[in-house]
Amino acid sequence: MKSLQDALYNWLSIKVVSDARPEDKAANETVAMFLKILEDDHNVSSLEITKDEDMYYVTYEKSGISHTNRFPVELIECILMSINENPARYKNYE
Numbered sequence: 001m002k003s004l005q006d007a008l009y010n011w012l013s014i015k016v017v018s019d020a021r022p023e024d025k026a027a028n029e030t031v032a033m034f035l036k037i038l039e040d041d042h043n044v045s046s047l048e049i050t051k052d053e054d055m056y057y058v059t060y061e062k063s064g065i066s067h068t069n070r071f072p073v074e075l076i077e078c079i080l081m082s083i084n085e086n087p088a089r090y091k092n093y094e
Contacts, residue, residue: 002028003063004038004042005009005059007034007037007041008038008044009071009075009076010032011035011037012049012056012063013078013079014027014030014031014034015031015049016076016077016080017079017083018030020080021083022093023092024092025092035047038060040094042062043062044060044061045060049075053073054072054073055071055072055073056071056073056076058071069094072087083090
């Protein structure tokens, strides 16, 4: 994944799903995959998530410098909302 912004967006979106559904093996594996991309391809470390009413904030270190990217809550939570609205389509398979 070439764009750090895209990697952060994808990681955060699936992290929100994984946090809400800790038994979801696919979500957990996908979080780990995007975390590896962030660490290996983009040299990102020390990821922290905060949230207010409108935005998620991802703070991280890259080359010893702290950065923060922000993402609208509605954009990040759309996957989780879809899963919650259609649970039969998103079964947890072992």
